[in-house]
Amino acid sequence: MLLLKLMKRVALILPEPARTNMRDSVEVGWEIAHLARPGPIALRLALCPRRRILTYPDVPSRYQALYKLCAVNGYRIVKDPEKPHDLAFHFQYQLQPCELPLSKPTVNRGCGDVSKRRVAEVFEEIFGYKLAISPTLFEGLMVEKPNGNHTFDGRVLQGPIKPDDIMPDRVYERHIDTADNEEAVDLRTVIYGQEIPIVYEKRRPKSGGLKDNTFAKIRDPEEVFSSTERSALLAFSEKLQLDYGELDVLRDVNDNRIYVVDVNNTPAGPPKQMSDADIAEALKILSPSFERLLERVEER
Incomplete structure (x- = not known):
């Protein structure tokens, strides 16, 4: 911290743009202090970043x-497309x-369209x-949720429903029962x-909302999915042109x-329900795959 x-x-005594770079690097150091040594991270970002990544x-x-991965790997995030950078993130x-x-x-x-319909x-x-169903014909439990990104107000309905009850900005999908001892299980799958490189098993009360996760842990993808399932998930991501992101997978x-x-191409994480030690371990596991992703993009 010193x-x-x-x-x-x-x-305070540096000219621009060095002053702003130093201040921004110090801010990153403070933010990442609970996960890694903040001083060396801030110093590297300020003086000799390994990459400059425009978002x-x-x-x-x-x-x-992305914020955490860039910090622990010495990559400076650039906000202005007119300033020098080595590669970019949409x-x-x-x-x-x-x-x-x-x-x-x-x-x-x-990967601009990760709407629920496209997914x-x-x-x-x-x-x-x-996954998608016809809400006026489907008999059984269904999920109604917004078509857009970063939305959490889905609800479970009993189908079929009346045509007048269909909302044009919503999608209708079969309800996936993941219940394990009254908990709903989400297999948050990272794609680089x-x-x-990693799967987060996230759990919440079966009766709770989509954001009400109470537990998360790191899982080995090979323990969670068969080789056929992993291949299908990668083929799915490739079809969406998703280089970097996370999938919500339910079994x-x-x-x-x-x-x-x-599908989330601007994911938060690692899950806040994990301890700082587990989050740091997750970043350690993710970093080699993240590095290989950047190298492949630079070679395009």
Whole structure:
């Protein structure tokens, strides 16, 4: 912490842009202090970052995996596309196509549409069975949820429903029963290029909301999914042109099939329900795959 305080004082006498770089690096150090040694991280980011990564048009917050991965690996995040950078991330919370020039090596360049409808279409194409249903014909439990990204207000309905009850901005999918001892289980699956470096098993009360997770732990992808399932998940991600992101995968206890119900190309994490030690371990596991992803994008 003394090094961070010293760097903050040094920043006061530096000219721009060195002053801003130093201040930003100190801020990253403070934010990552519970996971890694903040002084060396801040100093490396300020003086000799291993890479400069543009995130555009949005910037990851301290809650997001990209922020943490860049910090612990010595990558400086650049916010302005006019400033020097080595590669870019199409990082946008809204469902919009990438606006960066084709000349720039860009992660997730083609992954603008991760709407629920698009996810369900690609899922059926790759896996060969359906997630989406016709709400006026389907008999049984169904899920109604917004089509857009970063939404958590889905609800479970009993089908079929009346045509007048259909909402055009919502999608309707079969309800996936993942219950294990009255807990719903989400297999949050990390995708970096053509690798699945880690899976987070997340649990919440069966009666709770989508954000009410009470437990999370690291799982080995090979223990969670068969080789056929892992291949299908990677083929699914490739079809969506998802270089970097996370999939919400549910395994139905009735038919033992897996279903990809959501895709996030600006993921938060690692899960806050884990201890700091486990989050640091997750970042350690993720970093080699993240590095290989960046190398592949730079070679495009």
